[in-house]
Amino acid sequence: VLVLPPILYQAALLTSWRDFKANLRTISLLAIGLVVATTLVLGAALKALIPGIPWAAAFVFGAIVSPPDAVAATAILSRLNMPRRIVTVLEGESLVNDASGLVLYKFAVAAVLSGTFSLADAGIEFVLISAGGIAIGMLLGGLFVLLHRYLGDPFIEVLLSLSVPYMAYVLAESVGASGVLAVVAAGLLRGRYSPAMVSAEMRILARSVWNILVFMLNSLIFILIGLQLSGIVARLQGYTGRDLVTYALAISMIAILVRFAWVYFAEYLPAWLGRLFHRRVAPPLPGEAFIAGWCGMRGIVSLAAALALPVETPEGGAFPYRDLIIFLTFAVIAVTLVVQGLTLAPLIGRLKLGSDPGARAEQRKARLSMGRAALAAIEQRAVDDGMPLVLAERVCAEFGDRMAAASPLAQQPDSIPALAKRLRLAAVRAERDELIRMWRNAEVSDDVLHHLEEELDYEESRL
Template sequence: MSVDLIFVVAGAVAVAALARWRGWPAPLVVTAVALAASFLPFVPNLEIDGELLLTATLPPLLYSAALNASFTSFKQAMPHVRRLGVGLVALTTVVVGLVAWLMLPDIGFAAALLLGAIVGPPDAVSAAAIGRKLGLPRRVMTVLSGESLINDATSLTLVRVFAAVAAGATVTVWQGLWEFVLAVVVGVGAGLVFGFVLHAIRLWLDDPTVSSTLGLLMPFGAYILAEHLHGSGVLAVVAMGFYVGYNAPRTSYAQRQHDKPLWRSVDFILESFVFAYVGLQFPDVWRTVTEHNGSGVLVVALVVFALVVLMRPAFVFASYAWGQFWQRLRLRRWKHSVEAHQKDPTSRRARPVASARARRASMSVQPTTQAIQQRVLEPVLSVRERIVISWSGMRGVVTLALAVALPELTDHSIGDGHVETLIAVAYIVTVGTLLVQGLTLPVLIRGLGVTSKDQTARDNREVARLRRLSNEAGIEYLRVKQERWVAAHGEIGREAFNRFSRGLLKVEQGATSGENDLDKVQEDAAAGRMKQVSYDELQALSRGWLSVRRKVALEQSRVGNISEEVMRDLFDAMDAEELALDTR
């Protein structure tokens, strides 16, 4: 088993590497190659327990996605994400369950609903890979990734409830709702505790290798503990990832630079294996279809496939229209609150606005009107963007792992070949959505012309505004430092300071000559050609300059004047500058 696993992982990574080199969507290519390879006699047939598969792959994949996601963008897109991640999964469970029960009444209504819960959650890995390559707008990517972060929790909770019913337990509607609430509260709580501990370790421990290794292990701990406490392990890992990622700007630059390539490698290996595993299961599923009323199973699978594909666009457009209606009501209420505050700040209707303004008044940077409105309005999605989201409903590892784990989940209470039938239906839906939707999604995106050109222009404006603000803050920092340098080093210090400051300003503006100026001054200081001015003092000045610029970027992001993604890009650039300081 271990040798077969290594063989499959190595082959999947090789195929994925080739696909990335050729610019093809790696998850789909790996699945297609694995499907074809599954017929070869020397290719191993992997049999992995569904619970083990979920526990081994979900925590790192979800944690990495949450770690690199923008919490601010996620919070703004929460209405979209909540409707798709909770509402659509629940609706899919009910509709698919009813249809499957009508077509296969012998399996029982609970088992039919269990099938609906299993095929309910889409997997955004393949959609995200295609979207990043083709430059989908950030708001679309946020909706897709945010949906994938919470829909697994919804599905797993529903599976847990319906599996108990299928096993013979009596579960009322209120018990099911309590199960969901408990999963959310315990899962999020456990994740925040683990995230707080890991962030504290990252701040205290000046060893990126050790802290990153702990970051690899702790998502598994959060997932297992939350599940043991009857919470959602998925939400625990997501909450942990959001907490650590949101506070990553407060850690050292070395920690941030260490994390990024590490998690990219982990994602690459796990995603390659997962999609290879999906393809390699085809012979077993085909054998099940032929042994258990093959034509009937295929008909049910095709009907369920059609349901999950067609329900998504109908739900996306209908729920978006409903959300826009409520959004207009919220905006009207916000405007009335602002008007009430302007007329009488002490009135009850103005209290929410007044308290919010009081909190913002304590900040060093005031948010713009646009940033305030972004807290009230959910991101607007065009018709073309909604079409892309509607067609990005590919199923993945969660659906397959839950299907494989059906016997254990139901305590083997579903007999007479019905378990094999449900597994086959879930598998056909997974592979069908991956190949049909996944292969046509790039064509759809290109045909509709959904790009991020407008977003790039906005990002450039935000960067220009932030450069102006950070330049002002940096000049003030240098002015204060200059007075101290002149007092300590006299005119020699003034000359060195002015030369070094000009280099810093050039670097901040993106001029390549700035690095040469900095190198020349530091070489003179290190060689002793600048009396009383030491190399360490120049290094400290550079680090202080970077600290001021980081502080401005972080403040602007926290109050909503720039996006968190832009802030992270700027931090990457400043981290590279600090790395150059350490290696110059």
């Protein structure tokens, strides 16, 4: 409850609703279909490796490690330069699959404890839990959007934004709905209206606060993974080290292979159906499907679900194979994070999958259009307010430089805009050195230092 809501909320805030809808079919196949397939295959694989484990307990393990984690995905994807479509699909999957995985986990645990399971009841409850979570999240997100209109203090706005994911999660869980989907729905709705309603001051403050918070929570959960592992291994009796390593590697490999098979199916299914119905649908690039298949890192949700397993059954007996299930969960988390996470960047470079060139073209187009709008506004305001023409021309020249910097020719290292950028950067650094010299010589106070230092930080980051 402490870690998951804010991380999911921030990921949903930054997710493009337009791109999410455009890739909804692929996201659904991964977030629901792949979770079910992984649960079944890993449950069967664990039963084959350890025949004594009950089927229900095996499927509990399959459900625990079925959803790739939003925390791991955002922590790794945010540091890589990947095509926009891949990022949209993977982040969209990680936002939704937690709900489907946790519902399967709930029914598998209930089957272990009671010895009964109803597929029809599970399907109906899944729909109700999902719909309830989405409705609660949209309600709270809408209330926050309305309330935001009456808030004028950026600090209060940021504090309120921190409370929204927790309120959505706790409220949804308290009525038996999906807290995960409630947080995601609230974040998507808030992100939809954020550009038009959030002030620049609040956006800068919120971005800093949220980035630090998410970084700390990511670090905390990976520390907990390491701290818990030694105690779990010590409690495993009756297994040799070789057995445990064999089980861990076999299950991890099967989890990776299942994802690869399903991802290729989900990515190429639209193209196959298009040929069947004589519709032209462009298939994804082979490299894109491979990277999507390789991004199967597990993390916080699997860890929390494993540690939340009941210690005893209602009859007073121990939960079957609980320590082994927790150990194998740790193993899958470690293998996927280390092997897949650390090799993503080299694989992207090897497959020549850089950032989307269309995104850079869109950015240049937007900068030019914004510049033209700014020039028109400057000229109109100067005429309306009777300002001196020379002042308007001076301000227009500044925006003209920005427009020139957005042109493709400006990206060349020896272009005039590029050289001007280097001059401005040298000037800002000289200002910073002079400010530090004056502060060390007690010519300016600490308050003046911090105020001017902040101005220089923003100016340098803009360059």
